[in-house]
Amino acid sequence: MDNAVVQKDLAFPIVEFQRRLKAVRQEMAKRRLDLLVVSTPENIYYLSGYHTVGYYSSQFLLIPRNGDPIHITRGIEETNVKVLSWIDRSTSYMDHESPVELLATTIQSMGCANSTIGVEKISWFLSILDYERLKQLLHGAIFEDGSHTVESARVVKSNLELECIRQAARIADAGMEAGIGQIRAGANENDVAAEIQRVVTRMGSEYPGLPIFVASGVRTSHAHATWSGRQILKGDPVLLEISGCVRRYSAALMRLAVVKPASRELERMEEVSRKALENMIEAIRPGRPLEEVWNVWSRTVTEGGYEGRFKRTGYSIGINFPPDWGEGYMLSFKRGETRTLRPNMTFHIPSLVKVFGFADAGTSETVLVTETGCEILTNCKRQLFVC
Template sequence: MRQRDDMTFPHEEYVRRIEGLRDRMRERKLDAVVISDPENLMYLTDYQTTGYSFFQALVVPLDGDCFMVTRNMEESNVHARTWVEKTRPYADNGDAIQRLIEALREFDLYNCTVGYERNSYFLPAYQQDRIHSAYTAGRLLDCFGIVEEGRMIKSKAEIEVMKKAAKATEAGMRAGIDAVKAGVTENDIGAAVSSAMFRAGGEPPAVMPYVTSGPRTMIGHATWEGRTVQDGEHVFLEIGGCYRRYHTAMMRTVVLQDKLSASMESAQRQMQKALRELKKYIQPGLTVSDADKIVRDIVSDGRHGGALITRSGYSIGIAFPPSWDEGYILSLMQGDPQILKEGMTFHIIPWVWGVDGNKTVGISDTIYVTEDGCESFFSLEEEFTLKPGDKKAASTPPKAEPPKAKSTNGKGASA
């Protein structure tokens, strides 16, 4: 492997990842794997591009050199960003799958047992069919998850990169909270969040921030659409900051009142308690199902009229659009017997959907599992932000306009 000066991690980190992958390949009796998922390519090589809708693949043999098959235009990303030295690009009017098959022949991998990511978002069925039709001398097996097994547990170096993403997340959230007031638009808030994230060193996230107000908070995964925030309403913010494709995320709620209603107070209290209790019990060995139950039971016990309608958390780390989470690798859900391990990272989301039947609110945290507990990536207070309206201005009646002077035109008529 060669080391580029601007790579995210030192040479040793990529060696560890490739060797870990090869250990799992031996366990599965695979001679090579074809990796096409953008997050997995980033994890193994530091390769990234926004052009991942075109076919791209890293081929990792059990022995010998790795190589990449990419679109001609994307080959520069291999040479500029990664340790990979061998590439086999294809032209825009070329045949990407045929280029892959030719490369497998060239590197003596045509009559082998080769794994491929059957569940990759960016390896569609028609391309998989063509690979099966063309790769006739060997055997193709689904190896989906073989890279993710390594990604699930972050190294200390990865944790440090996620701390940089967390600075962007927190800067964006503070700016978003500051920007909320009656009369501004959701777009104004989104602009403040985005500017602060990027000024704090953040890079383009997999998903732009979620900003909704009032009744629009009940629309799942909605974000700003120009609505003007009204006095007395609440604003829901969910922000995922990014650095070198690693993400951290948090939810917060701003209420434009001087006092919370009983139901909103209950929602805040239960979310705070859920985060506090879960972080008290998280440690290596706790099952995913038990972690979810802690959060779900506490949220359900409130008198807020809402519910936790989703999983209570998900793995988070490397991400490209369309999502910032690694929930397909591991999510905190009922019935999952997997255990937590040191180095796992989660966005914990005890958010409440449907407070009073028409409000969604959230307080969340991104944590990493330590040797004997967990730590948060953030320092921001885990509470609602109250922003009372300007009561003085609201209660002062408008000044009466002075009476207009009357004038005559000599006939007694007013002008």
């Protein structure tokens, strides 16, 4: 492998990655971390450009406060370090070897065996078992929760990142148009989903963090339902939620369609979901606590006669790998969220009005917090689509 001539394919210029690394190291200094073990695929990509679908095998990016970062990957994934990462130092384990033992020996070789080490305790991809073993192997180290060290930088987007999200929004727009174009009595949920996937993939949309959502009839009221082979009938609601993904950055979009005739109840639900979204968007501006904006949504839905007290509505969106396309664990519009909006944050805001056993109505946009308010990045007529 070492002799191959490698054509690098970096997602961003090196200065962009260096800026990100610097911001993360400042946060590490604040937290007095000597070393950060990054195990979240989004964070590894954010800092290095390296990514793979194969993150079901352990992988880490080690960020010392000073000195060069090091990748640890499964053997076959070193190809992706060479091609995709601006960071050249890497080591890898074979499939019969222990990733966490390699992690421990690498930390030792960096001189950090007795240091303060941050691990991402909220990360899905460092297991409890591996963490317990790591603590045994490095019994001289002090382990701290390093969660959100990288996210503290990720939550505000650079112009290069926004460019990806804008492109992703164009794809979500086109996917929505394609999906709505397929809806009619007698069509099958599968056919709608197939056409959306065909269109967005041809436009270069990458594999999404979540599948597209296509649900019809009562299935719209089953959370996160997607295509199931159900035939769409006269009068059925059809709820579509679609993301575009460009260089792993997503934008998403939700609309409700109905096969005519639309019932009065569905029309009313869609209207409430839409108004609640529009009221939220008007309320968005830098400095405002997210809870305050969520309250606007909650009030609108409650006054409209629906349940609006419990569910978050809207989450940060950016880099994504399955099983989520959002960054809701970083920041969401919900009760009790007192942190404030900042310019260049991006959100997907699905406003859902839910009646289990009947239907869910939903409307969303992907938005950018600007210096003065809010820019809507997705671009699709905001209405109930009667097909």
